[in-house]
Amino acid sequence: MLRYFVSKLGLALLVALTVSSISFLLVFAAGDPAIAIAGENATAEDVQAVREFYGYDRPLVVQYGSWLWGVLHGDFGVSTYFNQPVSSLIGPRLAVTMTLGFLSIALALAISIPLGVLAAMRPNSALDRIALSIAVFGQAIPNFWMGLLLIMFFSIHLGILPASGTDSWKSFVMPMIVLGTSATPAIMRLTRTGMIEVLGSDYVRTARAKGLPQRKILFKHALRNAVIPVVSLAAVQLGFLLGGSVVVESVFALNGAGYAAWQSISRNDLPTMQALILIFSMFYIFFNLLADVLNAWLDPRLRGN
Incomplete structure (x- = not known):
């Protein structure tokens, strides 16, 4: 297990180094960052002063090395x-985004796994069609549109939830629903597919022939194996929720990292853009x-020799 972890950690560090270089170079893709900071109406002298002040006149490799060294030290x-x-x-805004992301993935798992299991137990039944319809519904609705609908109903019409801000736990309810329902369809479908495959396997049929209780077969034998790919998908979905919270945080005016990303883009705040791109990538x-x-722990076959 330790050897497997070290190999995966080495690969992750290599990917992180590659992502850091891409994050750094992205701000140069649209042109001279000194012009973006100085503004379109700035004179050549102003642009040159900005370039020298922020070190954009240095070689690109030197700039990247200096930036990466600072990042490694939290700067x-x-x-x-x-x-x-x-x-x-x-820093404080990341806490808001991470809270929203973990609440959203918890809601998605709480909805999708039971639905996927129930649908797999009776494939092609009315329950199965309802579960698939919920998945299609959740995937088809844009986040911003669903957010506006929730605001109109719960904030304006009923007046029971705040439409914006982070003053209390109630402020996270509607954003959590929006992000959670967007992650539910993929997890539910994968759970359903995995459970149908596992329930039709030989060892499950053998367990039934031995007279084991249905509950024990379902949760101890079937779900443990079917949930392995769900773990990977849930991790990817959590990274997507954290990085994709820009729209939701903007709709609900949550002062999180996603909203900070939107602000940095609209205001040409290049250092903040670089940092957030890198941080969201590190989440993934x-x-x-x-x-x-976790998958290697659940299934020792994945560890290799």
């Missing part, structure tokens, strides 16, 4: 719009690594 630079360290700017890498380790 993401200074926000060009808020004029404060990026780490202090996005970390949760995929965690999923690989």
Whole structure:
């Protein structure tokens, strides 16, 4: 197990290094960052002053090395719009985004796994069709549109939930529903497919022939094996929820990292953009690594020799 973990960790670190270089180079893809910071009406002298102040006149390799060294020490630079360290700017906001992401994936798992299991127990039944219809419904509705509907109903019409802000736990209810329902369809379908395959396997038929209780067959033998690919998908979905919270946080005016990403893009705040791109990418890498380790623990065959 240790050897498997070390190999996966080495691969994750290699991917992280590649992602860091891409994150750094993305801000140069649209043109000269000094012009973006100085503004379209800035003079050539102003642009040159900005270039020298932020070190954009240095060789690109030197800039990347300096930026990466700072990142490794928790220094993401200074926000060009808020004029404060990026780490202090996005640090508190990450807590909001991570809280929203974990609540959303918990809701998605609580809905999708039971639905997938029930649908697999009776394939092609009315229950199965209802579960698949829920999946299609959740995948078809855009997040921003569903968010607006929830605001109109729960905030404006009923007045029981706040439409914006992070003042209480109630502020997370509607964003959690929006993000959770967007992650539910894929997990539910994968759970259903995996359970149908496992329930038709030889060892499940043998367990039934031995007279084992249906509950024990379902949860101890079938679900444990069917849930292995679900773990990987849930990890990917969690990374997607954390990185894809930009729209939802903007709709509900949550002061999280997703909303900070939208602000940095609209205000040409390049250091904050770089930091958030890197951080959201690291979320994907970390949760995929965690999923690989959990899958290897659940299924020793994945560890190899």
